[in-house]
Amino acid sequence: MRYGPSTALDGVDLTVRAGERVAVVGASGAGKSTLLAVANGTVAASSGSVRVLGADPAALRGRELRRLRARVGTVHQHLQLVGPLRVVHNVNAGRLGSWSGPRAAWSLLHPQGVAEVAEALDRVGLAGRLHERTDRLSGGQQQRVALARLLVQRPELVLADEPASALDPALADTALTLLAGLAGERGGALLACLHDPALALRHCDRVVGLVGGRVVLDAPAGTLTVAGLESFFGVHR
Amino acid sequence: MLRPARDRARLLCGLGAGALLLWSLAGSGVLGGPVLNPAGVGQLTRFAAGALHPDLSGELLGVLARATLVTVAYAVLGAGLAVALGALGAVAAARTTWGRRRAGWVAVRGALAVPRGLHEAVWGLLLVGVLGLDPWVGVLAIGVPYGAVTARVFADLLDEAPHGGYEALRAAGAGAGVAVLYGLVPEASGGMLSYAFYRLECAVRSAVVLGLIGAGGLGQELALSFTSLRWEQVWSAVYALAALCLLADVAGRAVRRRVAAPPPRATGRRDPVLTGAVLATAALALWSAWFLALRPATLVDGRTLDQLGTLLRAAWPPAGDGPLLSEIAVRAVETVQMSVLAIAVAVAGSLVLAGVAARAPRGTGAVRWAAGAAVRAGLLLLRAVPAPVWALVFVFVLLPGPLPGALALGVHTLGVLGRLSAEAVEELDPRPVAALTALGAAPLGRWLYGVLPGVARPATAFALYRWEVALRDTVLVGLLGAGGLGVLLSARLAAFDWPAVATVLAATVLLTLAVDLVGARVRAVLR
Numbered sequence: 001m002r003y004g005p006s007t008a009l010d011g012v013d014l015t016v017r018a019g020e021r022v023a024v025v026g027a028s029g030a031g032k033s034t035l036l037a038v039a040n041g042t043v044a045a046s047s048g049s050v051r052v053l054g055a056d057p058a059a060l061r062g063r064e065l066r067r068l069r070a071r072v073g074t075v076h077q078h079l080q081l082v083g084p085l086r087v088v089h090n091v092n093a094g095r096l097g098s099w100s101g102p103r104a105a106w107s108l109l110h111p112q113g114v115a116e117v118a119e120a121l122d123r124v125g126l127a128g129r130l131h132e133r134t135d136r137l138s139g140g141q142q143q144r145v146a147l148a149r150l151l152v153q154r155p156e157l158v159l160a161d162e163p164a165s166a167l168d169p170a171l172a173d174t175a176l177t178l179l180a181g182l183a184g185e186r187g188g189a190l191l192a193c194l195h196d197p198a199l200a201l202r203h204c205d206r207v208v209g210l211v212g213g214r215v216v217l218d219a220p221a222g223t224l225t226v227a228g229l230e231s232f233f234g235v236h237r
Numbered sequence: 238m239l240r241p242a243r244d245r246a247r248l249l250c251g252l253g254a255g256a257l258l259l260w261s262l263a264g265s266g267v268l269g270g271p272v273l274n275p276a277g278v279g280q281l282t283r284f285a286a287g288a289l290h291p292d293l294s295g296e297l298l299g300v301l302a303r304a305t306l307v308t309v310a311y312a313v314l315g316a317g318l319a320v321a322l323g324a325l326g327a328v329a330a331a332r333t334t335w336g337r338r339r340a341g342w343v344a345v346r347g348a349l350a351v352p353r354g355l356h357e358a359v360w361g362l363l364l365v366g367v368l369g370l371d372p373w374v375g376v377l378a379i380g381v382p383y384g385a386v387t388a389r390v391f392a393d394l395l396d397e398a399p400h401g402g403y404e405a406l407r408a409a410g411a412g413a414g415v416a417v418l419y420g421l422v423p424e425a426s427g428g429m430l431s432y433a434f435y436r437l438e439c440a441v442r443s444a445v446v447l448g449l450i451g452a453g454g455l456g457q458e459l460a461l462s463f464t465s466l467r468w469e470q471v472w473s474a475v476y477a478l479a480a481l482c483l484l485a486d487v488a489g490r491a492v493r494r495r496v497a498a499p500p501p502r503a504t505g506r507r508d509p510v511l512t513g514a515v516l517a518t519a520a521l522a523l524w525s526a527w528f529l530a531l532r533p534a535t536l537v538d539g540r541t542l543d544q545l546g547t548l549l550r551a552a553w554p555p556a557g558d559g560p561l562l563s564e565i566a567v568r569a570v571e572t573v574q575m576s577v578l579a580i581a582v583a584v585a586g587s588l589v590l591a592g593v594a595a596r597a598p599r600g601t602g603a604v605r606w607a608a609g610a611a612v613r614a615g616l617l618l619l620r621a622v623p624a625p626v627w628a629l630v631f632v633f634v635l636l637p638g639p640l641p642g643a644l645a646l647g648v649h650t651l652g653v654l655g656r657l658s659a660e661a662v663e664e665l666d667p668r669p670v671a672a673l674t675a676l677g678a679a680p681l682g683r684w685l686y687g688v689l690p691g692v693a694r695p696a697t698a699f700a701l702y703r704w705e706v707a708l709r710d711t712v713l714v715g716l717l718g719a720g721g722l723g724v725l726l727s728a729r730l731a732a733f734d735w736p737a738v739a740t741v742l743a744a745t746v747l748l749t750l751a752v753d754l755v756g757a758r759v760r761a762v763l764r
Binding site: 040041042065066067068069070071072073074076080081082083084085089093094096097098099101104105108149153155 | 668669671672673674675676677678679681682683685686687690691693694
């Protein structure tokens with residue numbers, strides 16, 4: 001996987017099976033975000049092959065590609081919510097992969113599926129914030145709006161890039177439980193980039209470590225310790 | 238669901254805008270009775286066919302080249318005069334100058350609103366009454382109203398500049414004027430330079446419009462070809478206009494970008510490119526004065542002053558009779574309705590086109606790129622051709638009345654608004670849209686949820702600002718017969734009924750001021 005002259009991912013051979021919960025760890029710039037972008041099909045691999053939910057995103061076009069993407073849910077590192085939209089619309093955006101154009105347009109005037117949105121917001125602890133403008137919420141609240149968007153999208157494969165970076169420890173645990181549960185509900189997998197080794201070991205059953213775009217660690221969570229992972233990052237807290 | 242007060246204010250603004258639009262539609266006659274003139278379709282087809290066969294004979298190209306030089310000369314001198322007047326006026330209009338004496342500040346601001354409230358073409362017609370057919374008419378017609386706007390903007394720039402240096406100089410005993418020169422002007426100079434070049438861009442379009450009322454240049458050639466129904470020549474002039482407009486847009490934008498983000502190497506020293514641009518413009522101004530044979534003495538000779546005195550005496554006191562006032566009221570309503578329709582057309586069009594007109598990120602397909610280039614070229618053409626000329630085109634297929642005028646203003650404004658909205662789209666954070674792509678949203682969904690919410694706010698602010706401009710342009714279109722206060726003004730001017738002219742002008746200024754205030758209020762609510 002190359003971006004111009006620099007190589008972001010190199011010789012990665014990774015298979016994630018249904019039902020697995022995989023934590024991806026590594027320092028900044030190790031290629032974690034690129035790995036997720038390849039997995040959700042927004043970035044095409046410059047060499048090698050990629051299969052997502054049994055299909056090759058690079059081989060699909062138009063409607064077929066959108067249908068595959070609708071089955072993959074991503075929580076982004078920089079949230080990537082639409083600031084001036086109200087919370088209800090940002091959550092409903094999770095359904096744009098399955099909604100028709102006119103329905104999406106109508107929903108902006110008369111929000112559709114409000115009960116489901118309200119329930120999702122309730123599950124992430126944002127009950128009653130339905131009609132607030134998203135950019136008026138705090139960073140942690142916005143992160144939970146992004147989670148709620150994923151809850152209404154109901155994807156099979158869940159990709160999460162630092163989903164808990166702006167949350168306090170208790171909320172971080174809730175968020176990861178939600179994500180793992182979401183993937184499990186539809187028999188899919190969770191692939192999460194995490195900074196906190198303890199969180200990774202508590203919620204995932206497999207840990208993959210990246211250094212300079214290469215996989216240097218791939219082991220069941222049970223065989224690892226928090227201290228061992230910390231030395232992997234080279235940070236001591 | 239409980240909504241906060243701010244939301245309620247926005248809802249009210251939205252409802253108000255909807256009601257205004259319906260009222261304007263009703264006034265234009267679209268809702269009742271026929272507006273189409275099917276007999277004109279043939280003429281429109283012949284006109285459109287001319288686009289593919291512009292007249293490229295050497296003779297016409299020579300005429301157009303000379304006309305272009307005339308237009309450029311008026312634009313450069315007009316903008317130059319505006320910047321000079323603006324720099325002087327800025328000190329008088331700055332809050333810093335007046336300090337706590339608010340009354341003086343309000344008075345100066347109010348006085349500046351008067352020249353600004355009249356269209357350049359109206360200034361041109363009034364100045365012809367004083368100066369006769371002198372090249373000063375074109376220069377002053379651009380320089381005076383532009384000078385008032387520039388003074389206001391320069392004053393705001395001075396007020397917003399950091400005041401530390403100025404305060405220190407004042408504390409050390411420097412006079413106010415010197416302290417402004419040494420302490421504030423250096424801080425605000427970048428913004429002022431940027432704005433001066435923006436004014437030059439606008440002046441090119443105004444110089445074209447002045448040609449329509451007889452000041453010479455490209456506008457006049459266009460009008461001549463149009464009235465003699467030579468469509469091939471019309472299109473040659475239109476393409477010349479578009480090229481000139483493109484040149485002004487690109488050069489002006491290049492200078493403004495350079496001011497906003499100077500190359501790192503040039504910090505601490507004068508940027509050679511900017512210095513070159515300023516010197517070249519100054520040289521161009523000198524050449525323009527020679528080319529137009531501008532004589533400073535004309536402004537102060539006895540005949541001019543005599544004429545001015547006669548005119549002012551004739552216009553005072555302004556007429557206040559009942560029939561005139563009621564006609565003014567009717568025409569004012571028509572003017573507002575036309576401007577509302579124009580803005581509605583422009584906003585609707587720019588919302589549809591902004592996404593396509595925005596330069597696509599790298600790696601998009603050839604079809605998308607070609608569509609973008611075509612829409613951008615179309616928008617350029619729309620704004621390069623003055624609104625009165627579009628009105629003549631619409632009159633082919635629409636019955637005469639306010640509607641063709643409003644549509645003409647609408648498509649002209651669409652050219653401006655579409656470009657501004659496309660730039661707003663280009664400046665959007667691409668990540669939220671990328672996230673929507675990643676979850677499988679279709680193009681319409683991406684646009685509705687990712688792009689529209691981000692550009693709605695800046696687009697509305699631009700639209701409100703352009704509404705003020707459109708109102709003044711309505712008077713221009715009216716001068717050439719489309720309806721509104723302009724019709725009344727041109728009739729009274731033709732009859733040399735100066736007291737009535739004075740009243741109509743006062744009404745126009747008041748109307749512009751009112752729209753200005755409403756626009757500012759709504760912008761504040763939306764912010």
